[in-house]
Every structure is written in structure tokens, then in C-alpha cells.
Amino acid sequence: MNENPGAESFAELKRREQITNPQSEVVHFPASEGLPLDSGSVLAPFSVAYQTYGTLNADKSNLILVCHALTGDQYVASPHPVTGKAGWWETMVGPGKPIDTNRYFILCPNVIGGCMGSTGPSSPNPETGRAYGPDFPVITLRDMVRAQARLLDHLGVDQALSVIGGSMGGMQVLEWAATYKDRVFSAIPIACAARHSSQNIAFHEVGRQAVMADPDWCSGLYLEEGKSPRKGLAVARMAAHITYLSDRALHTKFGRNLQDREEVTFGFDADFQVESYLRHQGMSFVDRFDANSYLYITRAMDYFDIAADHGGVLANAFAGTKTRFCLISFNSDWLFPTKESREVVHALNAVAANVSFVEIDSNKGHDAFLLHEPELFDTVRGFLSAAARRRGLADASAGA
């Protein structure tokens, strides 16, 4: 891979700055208000960095919590502070968009374990003053959701009008609905599942092993050693990126086309466009993401199994729920296939919950939830408007 050390170290510095001094809002919970974790340890003190869009109304009933995916962050609808790229869900969130910032107050926190300002493995360990590194406790999606609930407490909001997210974000939505039934008026889990499948755990393990096999990982102490496992993390991202697309999407985009050459070179250069594309994906990812965060967050996803947390019966997790659900899947998503969403629907039916379920025809694979999918937009817009009506929000309550 072609590397440009000067540019990298600049990006790396900008990125590291975000860990301790993020561009977004941060709430610091002191050691006395630590976060009890599923593992039994307590994260104390801890911080949650977050972005907001729109205006919270007087009775605080128009908050929509957006949960981000594995490598996402809080910059839903504003430029990323490191890459300068547009927010990751600007197709969905903004004035007049399906999640309308003129009408709703949108909150997106960075997950704990992340690297954009919420406490994670590269945050300073209060006991040593140095980065936690491998001493950071293993966290779960429920821990992430608990931290978000504390943020809602801090903002004085009892109930979210809606909690929405795709992929790992969708898994958090389900966890929210199971753990805080009264605080979720409506829930939109997209392209997700109630548990991480063994195939998905397997892909994550490949990614983690790639990071840990990089000598620059230094047993997780790379920050202290002044190094960064860029190659390992890039390989992890390349492998993961394949799972976010579909065979058809890759074929349509690249086919067997060669990269800037007329014929194959009988070597191991990136002869094919698809190779060049993946290498680019890998290298640009390491500029904005922390290797240990990648290990911890993938682990949190692997541990996710809502049914197991409720006596092995998924329906038990949602017993008595009053939340209005809208599940969405994409028919070319093989990472979180439709049948996983359907299992959640059946569990919700079993407790006679109010549930809608839409499968969208798309050839874009798992990543479809981030892309231009008019049917996704229509579904979210229609479902949210109906939820807002039920919640008593006036149609013309434009905040801006």
C-alpha cells in the first residue's frame, strides 16, 4: 500500500485530538457517578460526546435519538472534524428530510468505547494518567445504551419520541426498547438483529486478528509506544467492507475491470479496480478510527444476544411494551438478512406489540441504510409522522 507518512501523521494528530478534546458537546460524569458495566466493573469517571440538530420543544417531547453503527460517530448531519466529509446520514437528517430538524430535536452520542470524545480505550485511565489501552473494560451494547440513558437524564428528557439506527445502531435501538420500555415512544431498528450471528462473530474475529497481528499494535499499547497498527486495522476494514456490500453491487461497480492498466501484471499490485477500492477504504478508515476502539466495539456486538438476556425467549424482552416499532431490512443485505428482522417481528407479535415491518428491494447490501433509498425515506418519514401525531406533536410545530 502506498503511504504518505507526513499526511498520515497530520490526520492521526487531528484524530487523536478528538479523543480527549472533541469538536462536539461533551458531558462529563464524575467518578462519583460512574457507569456500572455488564462485566461487573464500573467506568468512572466517563464522558459522552454528542451532537444535536434542531430544537428541543418546551415539553421535551420531540427528541429523536440516533444510534450510530460500528465505525460511525456523532457527526450525523455535520462535517466530520477529521476527514471534513459530510455527515454520515445527511440523506436522512436535516431540514425537510425524513428526520426533519425543523420539527424534531435530533441527538446523536458517540458510543462509549468509541474514539470521538466518549470514553474509550484510548481515553486517559484516571489511575495511570495514560491511555487505558488493553486495560479498558470490555463493554456491551447495553452498557452503551445505559450511557446514552444517562445523557438523556442529563438533558432532562424522560422519553425519546423515537430511537433510530442501522446495523449496530439498530441493535442499540432494540436494546433501548428492551431495557428502557417507558423511555422509548417509538423505535426504528434498521438492518439489524436481536443477536450477532456466528457468521458475523467470525468476520469480526478475522478483523480483530488482523489488528492484533500487526506488530505496531504492541499488545494494545501502541499509543505509549508512539505507534499505530495502521496496516492491521486497514486489513480489518477491507474484510469488513466486503460484508457491507452485495455481490451484485460489487459486480456492477467494478466487474473484473483493471485499475489504470490494460492487462494484468502477473504480480500482487492492485491489478483490479476492486482491490484498489478496498485498499483505499482501508487506508482512509485508519485516518479516522482507533484500533483498540475497533476491537472493543466489535466485541460488544459479538456479545449481543437480547433473548439470552431474557431467559432465552426473545418475546420476554418486549413483554408489556407500549413502544411503536418499525423494523426495516434490505433484501440484498447478507450481513443482517431479512430473516433476522423477521424473528424480531415474530417476537413482537407474540406480545401483541404495535409493529410495522418493511423489507426494501435494493441491490446495495447492508450499506443500503446509509445510501439513497427513496423507499427507506418514505417509510421513516411516514412512520415518524404517525408517531409524532400519536405523541401529540402538532404538525406545524416547526422549531426553525
Added chain:
Amino acid sequence: MDAPVTPPEVRSADTARVDLLLIAEMISPGSRVLDIGCGDGALLRILSEKHGVDGRGIELSQAGVNQCVAQGLSVIQGDADTDLVHYPDTAFDYAILSRTIQATRNPRHVLEQLLRIGQRVVVSFPNFGHWRVRVQLLLGGQMPHTDTLPELWYDTPNIHLCTIKDFLALCDAIGAHVERVVALNANGTKLVSMPLSTQNLFGEQAVFLLSR
């Protein structure tokens, strides 16, 4: 369910679906309703707007589901033959199956499931005992072709057609209590105070209100 009799755009028109208005009359305001085979959501919309009903739908065609959800209706993609088993007993005040039972693979099983999950069950279907159907088969010697049964025999989704009498026999066989039967003629007019055999002859479609 896919619109088993006529395409959704026709189904949603009030004139074509007088059975929907009749069904809506049978539903108590504010009740919990499951509409199986809800199509484009025409009945659910009537129920929630005019009757303040807490309505849910199941629809076989994905296009119908997506259309419903985008309008704010609570609808899932599913199949009456296989997906009713996921609902708990007495989960709804009413379970509605409008013009769908004749398109199910196992009507008896579906009806039993409906009676299990709904306190009351409303079923509407095209009456195969209608005189026009009988005449076409008797004199024309071909499978009937009518406004409520417009498809040809080889591409119709209607695989379990029945008459009003046949349906009463099924209700009897599974111990369903028939609270009300309303037959509608081709103009959508209720056939009132007529003997059953006359309703079976002149009713183009029928709506049943059942309970356990």
C-alpha cells in the same frame, strides 16, 4: 395478502369495496383490530380515522406493506397461512379477513387461528353460489368470470372458493358462533330479511361476524 380479487387501486375505491364499509360498521370504536390481507390499508385508514381504532395489518405483498407504513399505518409483511401462529390468544378485539380466505392454502386452519387471536372475527368473501356464477358454469360450461372474480382459472389466486352455505358449514364444523351474516348484491345493497338460500343465490359477496 395480495389483493386476491381485484388490484389494490380498485379495492381502495369505496364503490368497489362496499364490504369494507360494512365491516367498519361492525367494529366497535376504539377497539384493537388486526386486518389480515390489508392491501393498501383502505380499511385500516377508515377504521383509524373514523372509528378511532388501534389497527394493525398483515399484508402479503411487499409493495402494499411499504405503502401502508409510509402512510403511518402499522403493517407487517406476512402470510395468513403461516404467520398467525405468532400472535397470542385474544390479542385483538377483532380479527378481520376481508376477501382473502378464498386465497389461503388452508382456510380452516386460518379461521381457527383468527378465532383464537380475536374475540370476534369478521370474514368477507365473494360468494360462489351467486346466480351469475351458477349460470356461467351451467349454461356456458366454463369457469365463472365476474366483477368479484375477474381472473381466469389459471392465474387466479383464489384457490378455495366457497358459497355462503359452504362457509356456514365450516363455521359449524369448527364450532364458531355466527353472530351476523350480511349478503350484498352486485350493487352493494344489503339483502335483508331474505331466507338463506335466497341470499346464497343473489348475494355477490358476504360478510360474516363470528365469535367463539
